[in-house]
Amino acid sequence: MADKTAMRSLLLHVAVIGVLLALNFVLPEYHRGVFSRILVLAVFAMGYNLLFGYCGLLSLGHAMFFAAGLYGAGLTVYHLDWGVAAGFAAGIMAGATLALAIGLLALRTTGVAFMIVTLMFSQVFYLTTLYFTTWTRGEEGLVLRQDVRQLGLGGVSLDLSDPATRYFVALALFAVVLFATLAIARAPLGRVLVAIRENEERTRMLGYDVFANKLAAVVLSGLFCAAAGAAYALLFGYVGSSFAAIQYSILPLLWVLLGGAATTLGPLVGTLFMFYVIDIASGFTSAYMLVVGVALIVLVLFFPRGIVGAIRERWLPWLP
Amino acid sequence: MRKRPQFYRKGTGMIDATSNNRSNRNGLSRRTALKGIGAAAGLMAGPGFVRYAGAQTSAPIRIGFQAHRTGIGAAYGRWYERTTNAAVKAINAAGGINGRPLEIVVEDDGTDPKRGAEVVEKFANQHKVDLVFGTLFSHVVVGSAPTAGELKMPYYVVSEGYHVASGKLNRYVVQPGITDVRSQVTSMAPWVSSNLGRKATMIFPDYAFGHDHRDFFTAAMKAQGAEVIAQVAIPPTESSFTRYFPQIPRETEVLYHVMVGPAVLTFVKELGEFYGSNRPEIFGFIDSLEAVDMASPGLEFLEGTYFWEGMPRYLQADVGDAERAYRDAVGIDENGASKDDPQDVSTAAHMFGCWETLYVIKAAMEAVDYKGPQDRAKVIEATEAMTEFPAGLEHPQGRKIFNGKIHQCFGHQNISLVKDGRLEVIHRTAIEDGMYQPEADYTSMSF
Numbered sequence: 037m038a039d040k041t042a043m044r045s046l047l048l049h050v051a052v053i054g055v056l057l058a059l060n061f062v063l064p065e066y067h068r069g070v071f072s073r074i075l076v077l078a079v080f081a082m083g084y085n086l087l088f089g090y091c092g093l094l095s096l097g098h099a100m101f102f103a104a105g106l107y108g109a110g111l112t113v114y115h116l117d118w119g120v121a122a123g124f125a126a127g128i129m130a131g132a133t134l135a136l137a138i139g140l141l142a143l144r145t146t147g148v149a150f151m152i153v154t155l156m157f158s159q160v161f162y163l164t165t166l167y168f169t170t171w172t173r174g175e176e177g178l179v180l181r182q183d184v185r186q187l188g189l190g191g192v193s194l195d196l197s198d199p200a201t202r203y204f205v206a207l208a209l210f211a212v213v214l215f216a217t218l219a220i221a222r223a224p225l226g227r228v229l230v231a232i233r234e235n236e237e238r239t240r241m242l243g244y245d246v247f248a249n250k251l252a253a254v255v256l257s258g259l260f261c262a263a264a265g266a267a268y269a270l271l272f273g274y275v276g277s278s279f280a281a282i283q284y285s286i287l288p289l290l291w292v293l294l295g296g297a298a299t300t301l302g303p304l305v306g307t308l309f310m311f312y313v314i315d316i317a318s319g320f321t322s323a324y325m326l327v328v329g330v331a332l333i334v335l336v337l338f339f340p341r342g343i344v345g346a347i348r349e350r351w352l353p354w355l356p
Numbered sequence: 357m358r359k360r361p362q363f364y365r366k367g368t369g370m371i372d373a374t375s376n377n378r379s380n381r382n383g384l385s386r387r388t389a390l391k392g393i394g395a396a397a398g399l400m401a402g403p404g405f406v407r408y409a410g411a412q413t414s415a416p417i418r419i420g421f422q423a424h425r426t427g428i429g430a431a432y433g434r435w436y437e438r439t440t441n442a443a444v445k446a447i448n449a450a451g452g453i454n455g456r457p458l459e460i461v462v463e464d465d466g467t468d469p470k471r472g473a474e475v476v477e478k479f480a481n482q483h484k485v486d487l488v489f490g491t492l493f494s495h496v497v498v499g500s501a502p503t504a505g506e507l508k509m510p511y512y513v514v515s516e517g518y519h520v521a522s523g524k525l526n527r528y529v530v531q532p533g534i535t536d537v538r539s540q541v542t543s544m545a546p547w548v549s550s551n552l553g554r555k556a557t558m559i560f561p562d563y564a565f566g567h568d569h570r571d572f573f574t575a576a577m578k579a580q581g582a583e584v585i586a587q588v589a590i591p592p593t594e595s596s597f598t599r600y601f602p603q604i605p606r607e608t609e610v611l612y613h614v615m616v617g618p619a620v621l622t623f624v625k626e627l628g629e630f631y632g633s634n635r636p637e638i639f640g641f642i643d644s645l646e647a648v649d650m651a652s653p654g655l656e657f658l659e660g661t662y663f664w665e666g667m668p669r670y671l672q673a674d675v676g677d678a679e680r681a682y683r684d685a686v687g688i689d690e691n692g693a694s695k696d697d698p699q700d701v702s703t704a705a706h707m708f709g710c711w712e713t714l715y716v717i718k719a720a721m722e723a724v725d726y727k728g729p730q731d732r733a734k735v736i737e738a739t740e741a742m743t744e745f746p747a748g749l750e751h752p753q754g755r756k757i758f759n760g761k762i763h764q765c766f767g768h769q770n771i772s773l774v775k776d777g778r779l780e781v782i783h784r785t786a787i788e789d790g791m792y793q794p795e796a797d798y799t800s801m802s803f
Contacts, residue, residue, distance in 0.1 A: 324426075
């Protein structure tokens with residue numbers, strides 16, 4: 037029975053990737069571009085979901101991990117003339133290292149204190165990006181030229197500013213992080229994280245090292261978010277401090293809540309949903325954030341576990 | 357998906373673009389044909405149509421306006437949109453561009469660089485506009501520029517940032533309607549050092565906008581043989597400023613301030629409390645107080661101080677015909693507020709850039725006999741070939757020199773004195789005061 041469920045969920049995820057792959061060929065040009073961004077931002081949301089959804093730690097500072105990846109990749113490519121692959125690696129390393137340091141300090145707290153501590157660290161990171169304008173150009177930001185956004189792969193140079201290439205690269209990153217999330221959710225680590233979320237004291241009493249598991253969740257979460265940030269810089273060519281601001285700590289929380297916390301596909305659904313609510317509502321009114329707010333309230337009232345969470349609860353209990 | 361509402365103006369020849377897609381979809385009955393002929397005859401007889409009739413096509417030229425309708429730039433965005441509306445109305449009343457009406461498609465970028473890039477993509481791939489224009493905030497310009505370049509979409513910004521002239525963007529980004537911050541700041545130094553003092557202290561926000569002022573003004577004062585003796589950086593999260601004022605040296609002869617954001621009223625109030633009546637000369641950039649009534653409580657301390665203005669907010673005694681006509685078209689009264697609502701103060705020092713940029717776009721499109729998106733690169737080349745914009749109704753702020761290599765214009769600047777709660781222009785700089793050695797050449801870049 038367990039094997040059957042595992043196979044079914046694996047097939048579902050493969051099918052989702054297949055559909056996303058097919059969409060590249062059928063979507064109108066504008067929506068293909070939109071999906072490229074959404075796939076990258078969904079990786080950010082998946083990173084957030086790992087910590088918030090599975091481990092139950094509500095961070096208000098995840099913009100710093102996204103921005104660490106953004107600047108790790110952007111600054112090395114812009115100032116040191118690193119290649120795309122090296123820049124991406126630098127972005128991931130920057131995010132993972134920062135997450136390790138922040139995790140070691142912030143995990144001494146829990147609950148509201150954890151939220152405040154992560155918020156404060158994130159603000160420090162944001163102000164740092166504003167302050168060192170010589171390197172970052174602060175709020176104005178930096179542009180990564182098209183000619184430096186070329187990915188050498190087996191003797192072939194891929195232009196990351198090409199819409200199709202960008203879509204495939206974004207999808208590849210999304211697929212890797214999606215299956216990594218699925219693997220973590222099924223692995224002992226994922227189960228321990230859920231146990232910590234449900235009852236931290238009991239988990240500790242059973243002999244698990246709660247701090248180490250939480251730290252692993254923070255680092256993995258930071259790494260995924262940084263991968264999204266690095267990919268954003270390299271695919272879309274802009275690095276700026278607005279991505280380190282508080283709103284980019286709130287957004288992944290909303291995406292995850294909308295899509296469904298502790299579901300593997302929820303972050304994608306939430307990111308997609310919110311983008312199109314804004315995109316369509318802004319065509320009717322400049323008060324489009326009010327529409328987003330109403331949509332959020334409706335969802336919280338009628339689907340408190342988010343869209344995918346509600347589907348799992350009501351119809352498909354095997355959804356991971 | 358529903359399109360953005362179009363600017364529809366009766367009697368100006370503007371056309372709702374959505375109507376263009378419906379022709380012949382369901383065949384053509386005799387009754388429909390007769391109706392159409394009758395309607396066409398009526399239109400031909402009507403005022404305004406004759407000018408379009410001779411054109412090869414009367415399809416509108418569609419320009420995407422990247423508007424700050426929400427977010428921190430909303431006050432600027434509101435007036436940028438009004439000025440754009442007024443310019444479109446004037447251009448269409450005079451026959452449009454090459455006989456084709458001009459139509460504006462608006463998208464709100466939320467004053468956010470990520471959304472800005474998405475909006476440029478939406479303009480190009482969904483609205484299918486001919487070009488994009490109108491962005492003010494620098495971070496939105498820089499965030500959107502890569503997308504404009506990738507989509508080969510001409511992107512005419514009205515931002516006053518040095519980002520365009522720095523050469524860091526791409527060949528599709530142009531700023532022909534407003535001078536950049538380096539030029540503005542540099543042109544202030546000769547008058548400030550000669551008339552207000554040779555020892556300046558600067559107070560500025562501690563991020564790129566403030567750092568540009570710090571770096572350019574310090575260098576410009578040095579070039580005048582004067583000096584900036586202290587630089588007081590205010591962190592962006594600060595809401596009270598009193599504790600920073602003791603850093604201002606006693607020997608300061610002129611205080612240069614460029615604070616922006618909602619805390620500016622607090623800044624002025626606390627500066628007044630700190631100095632009382634015994635203050636140095638004070639010079640600031642009106643950016644701080646755009647869309648803010650100079651008669652607001654707490655701003656009394658600014659009486660007798662000086663401001664940079666790109667274009668005067670208050671109607672000056674020596675106003676020319678072109679400037680008067682521009683103000684009437686935009687709908688601002690003698691105090692620079694909306695004629696419909698005296699409380700709604702304009703962003704007069706900047707918004708003229710939208711008006712002037714649209715006329716540069718018109719000139720460039722007409723120079724290349726613009727037919728459609730295949731001519732976009734030609735429009736950029738035509739703009740690059742321009743060297744001067746004469747003062748007049750198309751350029752009511754004044755004459756400008758355009759450097760095609762750096763895609764940037766240079767113009768006169770105004771220095772105004774706050775007198776009886778109004779801004780009175782007391783000095784107008786020469787264009788040469790704000791010129792600097794170009795650091796880039798976009799024309800050497802490929803399309």
